[in-house]
Amino acid sequence: MRGAVLLALCALGCAPKAVRVGSKNFTEGVILGEVAARACAAGGAVTEHRRQLGGTAVLWRALRSGEIDAYPEYTGTLASELLRGVDARDLRGMRRALAREGVAMTAPLGFNNTYAIGVPEALASARGLRTLSDLQREPGLALGLSHEFLDRADGWAGLRARYGLPQRDVRGMDHDLAYRALSSGAIQATDLYTTDAEIAWHRLRVLSDDREYFPEYSAVLLYRADLPRRSPSCARALESLGGSLDAATMIDLNDQVKRRRRTESSVAAAWLEAHRGLRSAVASEGRAERVWQRTREHLAMVLSSLLAAVLCAVPLGVAAAKRPRLGTLVLGAAGVLQTVPSLALLVLLIPLLGIGAAPAVAALFLYSLLPIVQNTVAGLRGISPALRESAEALGLPPFARLRLVELPLALPSILAGVKTAAVINVGTATLGAMVGAGGYGQPILRGIRLDSTSTIMEGALPAAALALLTQALFACIERVAVPRSLRGGR
Amino acid sequence: MTAHGPTAASLVGVMKRYGGAVALGPIDLDVPVGRTTVLLGPSGCGKSTLLRLINGLIAPDEGTLRVLGEGVTPASVEALRRRVGYVIQEGGLFPHLSARQNVALLPRWLRWETPRIDARVAELAALARLPEALLDRHPGELSGGQRQRVALMRALALDPEMLLLDEPLGALDPMVRAELQRDLREVFRTLGKTVVLVTHDLREARHFGDLVVLLRDGRVVQRGPLSALESAPSEGFVRDFLDAWREAP
Ligand SMILES: Nc1ncnc2c1ncn2[C@@H]1O[C@H](COP(=O)(O)OP(=O)(O)OP(=O)(O)O)[C@@H](O)[C@H]1O
Ligand SMILES: [Mg+2]
Numbered sequence: 012m013r014g015a016v017l018l019a020l021c022a023l024g025c026a027p028k029a030v031r032v033g034s035k036n037f038t039e040g041v042i043l044g045e046v047a048a049r050a051c052a053a054g055g056a057v058t059e060h061r062r063q064l065g066g067t068a069v070l071w072r073a074l075r076s077g078e079i080d081a082y083p084e085y086t087g088t089l090a091s092e093l094l095r096g097v098d099a100r101d102l103r104g105m106r107r108a109l110a111r112e113g114v115a116m117t118a119p120l121g122f123n124n125t126y127a128i129g130v131p132e133a134l135a136s137a138r139g140l141r142t143l144s145d146l147q148r149e150p151g152l153a154l155g156l157s158h159e160f161l162d163r164a165d166g167w168a169g170l171r172a173r174y175g176l177p178q179r180d181v182r183g184m185d186h187d188l189a190y191r192a193l194s195s196g197a198i199q200a201t202d203l204y205t206t207d208a209e210i211a212w213h214r215l216r217v218l219s220d221d222r223e224y225f226p227e228y229s230a231v232l233l234y235r236a237d238l239p240r241r242s243p244s245c246a247r248a249l250e251s252l253g254g255s256l257d258a259a260t261m262i263d264l265n266d267q268v269k270r271r272r273r274t275e276s277s278v279a280a281a282w283l284e285a286h287r288g289l290r291s292a293v294a295s296e297g298r299a300e301r302v303w304q305r306t307r308e309h310l311a312m313v314l315s316s317l318l319a320a321v322l323c324a325v326p327l328g329v330a331a332a333k334r335p336r337l338g339t340l341v342l343g344a345a346g347v348l349q350t351v352p353s354l355a356l357l358v359l360l361i362p363l364l365g366i367g368a369a370p371a372v373a374a375l376f377l378y379s380l381l382p383i384v385q386n387t388v389a390g391l392r393g394i395s396p397a398l399r400e401s402a403e404a405l406g407l408p409p410f411a412r413l414r415l416v417e418l419p420l421a422l423p424s425i426l427a428g429v430k431t432a433a434v435i436n437v438g439t440a441t442l443g444a445m446v447g448a449g450g451y452g453q454p455i456l457r458g459i460r461l462d463s464t465s466t467i468m469e470g471a472l473p474a475a476a477l478a479l480l481t482q483a484l485f486a487c488i489e490r491v492a493v494p495r496s497l498r499g500g501r
Numbered sequence: 502m503t504a505h506g507p508t509a510a511s512l513v514g515v516m517k518r519y520g521g522a523v524a525l526g527p528i529d530l531d532v533p534v535g536r537t538t539v540l541l542g543p544s545g546c547g548k549s550t551l552l553r554l555i556n557g558l559i560a561p562d563e564g565t566l567r568v569l570g571e572g573v574t575p576a577s578v579e580a581l582r583r584r585v586g587y588v589i590q591e592g593g594l595f596p597h598l599s600a601r602q603n604v605a606l607l608p609r610w611l612r613w614e615t616p617r618i619d620a621r622v623a624e625l626a627a628l629a630r631l632p633e634a635l636l637d638r639h640p641g642e643l644s645g646g647q648r649q650r651v652a653l654m655r656a657l658a659l660d661p662e663m664l665l666l667d668e669p670l671g672a673l674d675p676m677v678r679a680e681l682q683r684d685l686r687e688v689f690r691t692l693g694k695t696v697v698l699v700t701h702d703l704r705e706a707r708h709f710g711d712l713v714v715l716l717r718d719g720r721v722v723q724r725g726p727l728s729a730l731e732s733a734p735s736e737g738f739v740r741d742f743l744d745a746w747r748e749a750p
Contacts (some may be wrong), residue, residue, distance in 0.1 A: 494598075
């Protein structure tokens with residue numbers, strides 16, 4: 012199954028074995044992935060960046076299974092989620108634990124993206140605030156903290172205890188509101204991540220964690236232990252990035268993407284050129300090419316899954332219609348599949364099929380089964396007993412009856428099922444972007460990440476258009492394939 | 502109740518039940534070759550069930566059944582059906598096929614060559630008096646009488662040895678009905694085939710039947726020429742049945 016799907020997709024563009032860099036689905040991750048991929052490419056390796064693949068679990072699994080060769084990660088995440096019993100500040104222990112998984116780690120890139128408390132720069136310099144300890148002198152400061160930070164045991168409660176903070180005016184509020192409240196002066200401090208673009212944007216000073224309360228989340232690049240053998244230049248390029256990015260730089264890069272709406276590619280390329288002397292081309296594909304590329308990916312997913320589903324579901328539907336007990340079983344199973352949330356199904360399929368188009372196609376295939384099986388069964392069961400008897404009375408054997416009489420009579424219903432599946436697929440395929448399958452979901456995800464409606468529309472509008480087109484296409488197919496006598500309302 | 506001469510179908514002690522209720526039988530019956538046998542009787546008496554048995558669409562629960570010299574077994578039944586033309590009660594034309602495609606369905610499946618099929622369809626259209634212009638219409642675009650002509654053509658396509666017709670004129674208006682009755686009888690005479698025709702209409706039985714089989718509650722009440730039924734009814738039911746028709750408008 013996987014082989015067949017991959018084969019089908021290979022026809023749509025299989026590149027020679029390249030170094031593949033992955034990245035998580037958030038801006039900083041994508042920028043770092045882009046920096047890593049471009050650094051590799053500048054060293055001469057054929058490199059591919061599979062961006063915004065999903066969350067930690069997806070990337071980690073993809074790295075170990077060899078579907079990607081490298082991705083940016085944080086030491087805190089490694090310590091708390093991926094490697095048990097290793098301290099985030101113990102790099103040597105971490106390297107040993109990683110080596111057991113066949114993974115290597117670069118030196119820390121140079122910044123620590125963790126929780127922090129930010130204070131407006133003006134206020135901070137007026138009162139001489141540099142560290143969290145300095146807050147002990149400011150009992151009147153109003154704090155606006157995110158609900159999550161307030162609730163976590165290792166959030167506000169622990170911070171107050173560690174530093175003996177005296178502030179009484181502590182409010183829970185939404186993160187975006189907190190920034191607004193800071194600029195209006197309603198609060199004087201908030202929690203944030205140390206590399207948030209908003210730090211630059213709202214001119215905040217990040218107070219240093221002088222008592223090392225917050226966990227260490229140093230950015231590193233993870234890569235497969237076999238990479239230095241397969242592409243020495245790439246491994247060297249990744250290692251050379253260690254220590255090259257400090258927090259101020261990262262804040263700036265995030266800010267360029269988030270606020271100034273530059274692409275991660277161009278921001279990464281500009282930084283590599285200015286600070287590392289590495290030139291790399293930024294493919295300035297226009298919107299049309301981008302949409303066309305997404306369209307191809309999207310269509311490939313929808314068509315291959317739909318074709319496979321028709322080939323499986325129609326025979327299943329025939330069997331189900333002929334044998335009521337089997338029918339109950341088949342319809343029940345297909346119905347249960349339908350109730351698995353699409354995102355969950357995609358994630359469940361990753362261990363079996365890896366990342367990329369394969370799990371997306373498989374999920375779409377599974378979702379397509381129910382409507383087609385159901386309508387095939389309904390179409391066949393709906394044939395009047397008189398017609399059924401008539402076909403039998405002619406002396407046609409069962410298979411000929413099926414082919415010449417029953418399936419043609421059930422065709423309108425079967426087509427309606429395929430249409431339903433196709434329209435659902437066009438919509439659901441947008442989720443494929445979460446597992447690296449591309450398609451119209453890619454700009455939607457990116458748009459959500461960057462809070463950019465126009466980017467979201469770049470995916471949402473074509474997806475809607477494709478759904479309408481699918482409807483129209485099926486109306487045409489129906490007109491051609493179904494004799495006028497079988498069409499509705501005769 | 503044995504017929505004189507050869508039989509196209511013979512039933513001995515045949516019984517068919519549906520979930521315990523007897524639909525037909527026990528019944529002994531011979532269908533003579535080359536003649537028209539009319540199955541007559543009130544609704545629900547088992548006429549269609551008898552035709553289905555002869556065509557092997559259902560199997561008897563008891564008794565023996567031979568059709569065209571053969572026993573009816575799962576292995577033989579499909580070949581047998583192709584030697585028996587059957588027009589089911591509702592006509593049973595396939596709505597997704599044109600009249601021509603309906604008639605040609607079986608020949609095409611048997612891989613007859615197109616010229617042979619075309620010739621056969623034309624021949625049948627002439628026989629069934631169906632204008633050839635109507636051949637390319639779908640059943641939904643034909644009148645009830647035209648549909649029955651097409652159904653007859655389809656049943657005759659392979660030139661079967663026996664023809665089973667289940668109320669072929671059931672739902673037609675009187676004018677069309679009379680015309681089709683004449684044409685059908687003409688066809689039967691021309692072809693000299695064994696015909697078993699179901700009706701619950703006495704006048705129709707008189708029109709077609711050399712031989713009438715009157716059924717009641719799944720059993721044969723009387724068998725013979727209609728004149729014999731009229732002159733010497735075997736029991737009260739025969740008289741009542743005939744009287745009911747005499748009084749009818
Ligand atoms: N598939 C079936 N399942 C159960 N009972 C059936 C079935 N087919 C026929 N019967 C019963 O068998 C009996 C004979 O039915 P049949 O169709 O042979 O009657 P008929 O003489 O053709 O009637 P009509 O003139 O109304 O067509 C009826 O009582 C009918 O209800
Ligand atoms: Mg009947």
